[in-house]
Amino acid sequence: xxxxxxxxxxxxxxxxxxxxxxxxxxxxxxxxxxxxxxxxxxxxxxxxxxxxxxxxxxxxxxxxxxxxx
Numbered sequence: 001x002x003x004x005x006x007x008x009x010x011x012x013x014x015x016x017x018x019x020x021x022x023x024x025x026x027x028x029x030x031x032x033x034x035x036x037x038x039x040x041x042x043x044x045x046x047x048x049x050x051x052x053x054x055x056x057x058x059x060x061x062x063x064x065x066x067x068x069x
Contacts, residue, residue, distance in 0.1 A: 008016055030049060037046035056068075063069050 034046045034049050037043070037049070058066070058068060060069075
């Protein structure tokens with residue numbers, strides 16, 4: 001089991017909870033299915049179940065600072 005902890009300052013927490021979160025989904029069954037496929041050597045089928053990635057647009061200066069170039 002893994003988790004990510006992100007620290008937010010107090011003034012941002014209300015906006016994060018009330019405005020920025022659009023949806024929360026339990027993806028446990030999908031993660032288990034992907035894990036089972038990987039364990040059985042079916043990586044291409046597991047990969048097909050992953051969410052599609054898309055580029056994240058960022059201004060050039062920010063992209064450079066974050067090492068996105």
